[in-house]
Amino acid sequence: MKAHTSVPPEAAAELLRRHRFRPIEALPWIVIALVYFLLPKSLALGTQILIMVMFALSLDLLQGYAGITSLGHAVFFGTGAYAAGILTIHGVGEPLVGLLFSLVLCGALGLLSGAIILRTHGLALLMLTLGILLMGAEFANRAAWLTGGADGLQGMVVGPIMGLIEFDFRSRVAYVYALAVLLVVFVLVRYMVYSPYGRSLFGMQQNINRMSSIGAPVRSRLVVAYGVSAAIAGVAGAVNAQVNAFVGPNVLTLELSAGVLTMLIFGGVGRLYGAFVGAAFYMIMHDYLARVDPTYWYLWLGVLLIAVVMYSKGGILGLADKLLAWGARK
Amino acid sequence: MSEVVLETRDLNRSFGALVVTDKVNFTLRAGARHALIGPNGAGKTTFVNLLTGKLAPSSGQVLMFGEDITGLSEYQRVKKGMARTFQINALFMDMTVLENVALAVSEHQGTAWKLFKPLGKMDSVIEAAYAQLCMLGIEAYAARAVRELSYGLQRLVEIAIALSLNPRILLLDEPAAGVPASESGIILSALDRLDPSIAIMIIEHDMALVFRFADEITVLERGRVVAHGTPQEISTNEHVRSIYFGERQVAHG
Numbered sequence: 001m002k003a004h005t006s007v008p009p010e011a012a013a014e015l016l017r018r019h020r021f022r023p024i025e026a027l028p029w030i031v032i033a034l035v036y037f038l039l040p041k042s043l044a045l046g047t048q049i050l051i052m053v054m055f056a057l058s059l060d061l062l063q064g065y066a067g068i069t070s071l072g073h074a075v076f077f078g079t080g081a082y083a084a085g086i087l088t089i090h091g092v093g094e095p096l097v098g099l100l101f102s103l104v105l106c107g108a109l110g111l112l113s114g115a116i117i118l119r120t121h122g123l124a125l126l127m128l129t130l131g132i133l134l135m136g137a138e139f140a141n142r143a144a145w146l147t148g149g150a151d152g153l154q155g156m157v158v159g160p161i162m163g164l165i166e167f168d169f170r171s172r173v174a175y176v177y178a179l180a181v182l183l184v185v186f187v188l189v190r191y192m193v194y195s196p197y198g199r200s201l202f203g204m205q206q207n208i209n210r211m212s213s214i215g216a217p218v219r220s221r222l223v224v225a226y227g228v229s230a231a232i233a234g235v236a237g238a239v240n241a242q243v244n245a246f247v248g249p250n251v252l253t254l255e256l257s258a259g260v261l262t263m264l265i266f267g268g269v270g271r272l273y274g275a276f277v278g279a280a281f282y283m284i285m286h287d288y289l290a291r292v293d294p295t296y297w298y299l300w301l302g303v304l305l306i307a308v309v310m311y312s313k314g315g316i317l318g319l320a321d322k323l324l325a326w327g328a329r330k
Numbered sequence: 331m332s333e334v335v336l337e338t339r340d341l342n343r344s345f346g347a348l349v350v351t352d353k354v355n356f357t358l359r360a361g362a363r364h365a366l367i368g369p370n371g372a373g374k375t376t377f378v379n380l381l382t383g384k385l386a387p388s389s390g391q392v393l394m395f396g397e398d399i400t401g402l403s404e405y406q407r408v409k410k411g412m413a414r415t416f417q418i419n420a421l422f423m424d425m426t427v428l429e430n431v432a433l434a435v436s437e438h439q440g441t442a443w444k445l446f447k448p449l450g451k452m453d454s455v456i457e458a459a460y461a462q463l464c465m466l467g468i469e470a471y472a473a474r475a476v477r478e479l480s481y482g483l484q485r486l487v488e489i490a491i492a493l494s495l496n497p498r499i500l501l502l503d504e505p506a507a508g509v510p511a512s513e514s515g516i517i518l519s520a521l522d523r524l525d526p527s528i529a530i531m532i533i534e535h536d537m538a539l540v541f542r543f544a545d546e547i548t549v550l551e552r553g554r555v556v557a558h559g560t561p562q563e564i565s566t567n568e569h570v571r572s573i574y575f576g577e578r579q580v581a582h583g
Contacts, residue, residue, distance in 0.1 A: 018449070212405050
């Protein structure tokens with residue numbers, strides 16, 4: 001570590017240390033790698049989880065760092081999915097090109113819609129995010145010539161990755177592909193949240209008035225965050241379309257928007273890894289409960305959501321923190 | 331007389347039928363220690379918000395260093411050298427004291443758009459932030475979360491954030507408000523040590539503090555300037571006595 005000439009290290013300890021890699025951060029990646037080798041039959045579910053981690057991570061950037069609550073984030077996931085899907089129908093089957101296409105498209109949509117709706121805040125903003133999602137959903141439903149309407153997008157032909165690696169039926173390639181994309185996205189987001197820009201986003205969540213009064217152009221900061229988050233959600237949607245070779249209208253729903261927010265709340269908001277824990281927890285619960293007790297899935301989801309929100313504000317990771325602190329005191 | 335750094339011309343602001351700033355002509359000069367006083371509801375904080383750009387005026391102009399800045403937004407005025415503190419603490423409660431100031435320094439040094447280098451590796455930002463804490467004598471609290479500090483110390487963090495922007499104009503909105511008597515001394519000594527070249531406008535209810543700090547006073551009543559002058563002139567002004575001080579307080583003030 002480079003010594004600061006005049007600042008005692010203990011005074012700046014948190015600032016100097018926070019961004020450094022901690023050994024515990026390897027854990028989720030080790031688990032993800034182990035699943036590949038130990039649970040080859042669960043790779044389809046595993047791939048879905050990795051995609052939802054990516055989607056939840058994009059929402060964490062908004063909710064956990066910039067303090068923007070959205071009920072319409074599925075509009076970017078859905079647009080990314082349709083964009084990547086439609087591209088394959090028109091002869092561009094290479095998946096990485098599809099990712100790039102969805103990234104640029106959703107990033108641009110995020111910047112554009114963000115520039116309009118981020119003039120508001122609170123309840124008005126929440127309703128605007130929802131309104132944009134509903135418009136997107138209705139467009140996808142009506143524009144059957146483009147999207148297949150209610151039947152979903154038919155005839156996707158996803159080519160091999162870089163012309164070399166074909167997707168297989170056992171989801172092995174899909175899993176590694178989703179993992180690779182997630183890793184890239186995660187590294188970018190992790191850099192971002194500890195950067196001066198990311199800390200200024202957190203500053204806006206803490207006190208937006210003070211941020212303007214120290215000279216921050218708050219709206220353009222938020223619009224950029226919205227654009228980046230939208231681009232990541234779009235990439236998650238694109239991966240989803242490519243590995244399933246299908247896009248249905250369920251990617252553009254309030255249910256998916258609320259679902260990803262629920263995942264984030266389960267895992268822990270504003271912690272990066274909350275997205276991992278929350279998405280895995282939610283998807284595995286869903287998979288399990290939908291099999292043993294399909295009628296009551298929403299009942300159990302509701303009970304769990306109430307329990308987490310009332311008794312552990314930091315979600316599962318917050319609870320883990322508390323247990324560790326309690327263990328350390330004993 | 332020294333250079334005018336901040337000026338308003340016929341500044342008006344109304345909320346519906348209620349006129350809260352009424353044709354205010356105000357000048358602040360380089361190095362000034364200017365107090366803005368007036369009874370509750372006189373429109374003092376509204377006036378500060380018009381100066382900073384948090385509120386837009388209904389009519390009239392705000393000039394900074396002779397340039398019309400009426401159309402500029404809050405952050406653009408900050409970039410030109412204006413800083414403020416808030417009547418009620420507006421801090422980043424979950425961050426450390428050092429990071430509260432570091433965020434402001436990062437804006438001032440123009441590094442706040444950087445995306446891929448951690449704030450903790452910005453040596454010049456951290457050093458400037460720490461130096462600011464030392465200047466106010468609160469460096470011992472650098473690593474503490476702001477929400478753990480006493481209210482008086484939080485008021486100092488308010489001032490530290492504003493000063494770290496290296497302002498030429500500083501607007502202090504009741505810097506000692508809510509601070510218990512046991513802690514008000516640290517605020518006063520911090521105010522005494524401010525760079526004499528900074529033009530300061532202070533809103534304050536504590537008359538002892540006003541008369542100790544200010545060399546020029548403007549009195550606002552129902553949005554209008556009703557008196558302006560030296561502390562001596564203001565304390566003997568009949569109108570000010572009747573509306574604001576009450577005879578008894580002036581008699582020993």
